[in-house]
Amino acid sequence: MSIESITERILREAQAYSDSQRSEAEAVKAEILKEAQVEADELLRGYEEKAKNDAEVLVSRRQSVADLDARKMKLAAKQAVIDECYKEAVDMILNLETGEYVKFICRQLGAYQQEGGEVLLNKTDRDRIGADLVNLFKGTALTLSDETVDIEGGCILRRGNISYNASLEKLLSNAREELTAEVAGILFK
Template sequence: MSIEKITSKIEQDAKAKADEIIGEAKKQAWDIVKEANKKAEKIIADAEKEGAETRDKQVVSRKAVAVIDGKNVTLAKKQELIEECFGAAIEKVAEAPAEKYMDFLVSLVKAQGLSGGEIILARKDAALGEDLLKRLKAELPSGKFTISEEQRDLRGGLLIRDGSTYYNASIEALSEDMRDDMTAEVAGMLFGRQE
């Protein structure tokens, strides 16, 4: 065998070995790429699943917040309407026809159970003082009531001073006293009974 043949044989063997190594390297590279693709697909699938779960949790959470916010807005509106009702009731009493309003003032004095005192009227009711005294003398003959020079900024009703004690029978005070007892009843009338 000549040197050329030996050299040629070595080159052929080397080329065959190189082709085999390259082929094996390509196969390993493809295997690595396939494995990487599988891992990438799993990572993407896991991320999509986690993202969907997170999105679903956020949607549920945001819906819950929206429901609570909606209930709070509804409650605020209901409370506003209830306040308007109490305001309208105060207005109705304050603007009642003269005879009914006088009956109301007399009933306020009687309800205090006092035998006398100084009656302080709302500024708007100052002109009713003498008529109120006449009615009180007729209905409570033993009563010793006077009308004070002092007047207050009240929507209506009156105050009675008995020595150093004041009895507040203003419309505002009466409304506040009844508010706790009547709020549920007013809400029931406005919105129906709700569980």
């Protein structure tokens, strides 16, 4: 055998071995790519499912926040209506005819007429009904103070260091604590 034929045979065997190795490598490569694609598809499905779940949770949370905000706004609107009702009640009392308003003040002081004390009014009421109260206080232990107080209406009875607050603000505050549920029930059936 000549060197050329040996070389040729070695080259053919090397080429056959190379082709065999290349084929094997291509098969391994295809298998790895197939497995990688399956894994990538599974990961993608997992991420898509997680993203879908996260989106549903986010939408649910946003809906809950929106519902809560809506309830807060509705409550604030109801509270504003109730506040307006109490403001109108104050206005109605302040706008009573003079005689009726004097009776209102006297009803607040009824239990204290014999115990006595000094009655304080706001400036407007002092000017409006002061003289009427002085006449009504004759024969009682009550006196009308020259001092005025910063209240919307009603009065404050001062007896030494003790004061009885019968201002409209205080009276309606007390009534509000007791009646708000009832008022709300009437207004918002």
